[in-house]
Amino acid sequence: MLTNSYIHIQGIGAATEKKIWKCGIGSWDEFKQNPGSTGLTGSRIKAILQGVNESQQRLKTKDHIFFAGALPKNEHWRAYRAFKDQTLFLDIETTGLAPWNSEITLIGVHGGGKTRVFIKGVDLEEFEGVLDNCKTLVTFNGARFDLPFIKYHFPQITFDQLHIDLMSPLRRIGLKGGLKHIETVLGISRSDGTAGLSGFDAVRLWYQYKRGSKEALDTLIKYNIEDIQNLETIIDMVYPKLIENYTGRI
Numbered sequence: 486m487l488t489n490s491y492i493h494i495q496g497i498g499a500a501t502e503k504k505i506w507k508c509g510i511g512s513w514d515e516f517k518q519n520p521g522s523t524g525l526t527g528s529r530i531k532a533i534l535q536g537v538n539e540s541q542q543r544l545k546t547k548d549h550i551f552f553a554g555a556l557p558k559n560e561h562w563r564a565y566r567a568f569k570d571q572t573l574f575l576d577i578e579t580t581g582l583a584p585w586n587s588e589i590t591l592i593g594v595h596g597g598g599k600t601r602v603f604i605k606g607v608d609l610e611e612f613e614g615v616l617d618n619c620k621t622l623v624t625f626n627g628a629r630f631d632l633p634f635i636k637y638h639f640p641q642i643t644f645d646q647l648h649i650d651l652m653s654p655l656r657r658i659g660l661k662g663g664l665k666h667i668e669t670v671l672g673i674s675r676s677d678g679t680a681g682l683s684g685f686d687a688v689r690l691w692y693q694y695k696r697g698s699k700e701a702l703d704t705l706i707k708y709n710i711e712d713i714q715n716l717e718t719i720i721d722m723v724y725p726k727l728i729e730n731y732t733g734r735i
């Protein structure tokens with residue numbers, strides 16, 4: 486999808502992009518081969534060709550910062566496949582909803598076939614290091630919750646990655662509601678130990694752990710891991726539908 490995107494090019498909006506798609510042009514290379522078929526003005530074609538050439542060079546060098554800044558935030562999902570090998574799925578657990586009077590208890594990250602959960606009082610401070618080679622973050626409601634929470638408690642972290650908050654693109658294809666509801670709609674099941682648990686249960690489990698229950702911490706970790714692993718399952722399942730929703734073709 487990234488290599489069939491134009492809205493990140495300065496001066497190019499959604500209407501122009503859709504006009505290009507309607508001409509059957511399916512990639513930057515196809516545009517370069519036959520730009521005249523779009524019916525665009527010469528000046529507009531010139532601007533797009535310059536933008537395409539720069540985009541191809543930036544993609545060749547895996548310059549995620551360029552695309553993170555150029556793409557509208559709610560369109561970062563388009564770059565998922567281009568940077569998939571350096572993507573982390575992220576979810577946090579907290580003691581409340583406001584960062585200024587709540588703690589982060591766990592931060593779970595999953596990517597490249599590896600999963601790790603950082604725990605407050607154990608190794609939470611080591612979380613920052615996993616972002617070093619990350620080019621894309623995938624969350625659910627992370628734009629409003631997870632990332633602001635992390636920024637508040639880790640002000641030294643600069644998030645320069647592409648950020649795909651799945652809540653927005655999922656809504657565009659009719660998948661609304663919370664993560665657990667969407668999992669059910671898509672036929673994704675939870676394990677016996679975590680089925681039916683919610684964010685409120687995550688708080689309860691944390692305080693049970695603080696009172697000495699290792700079993701509660703194990704359940705909380707398992708709950709968090711299923712969150713982040715299911716994010717990968719969901720985006721891989723729906724990605725073709727997201728593309729079809731935009732371009733009318735796969």
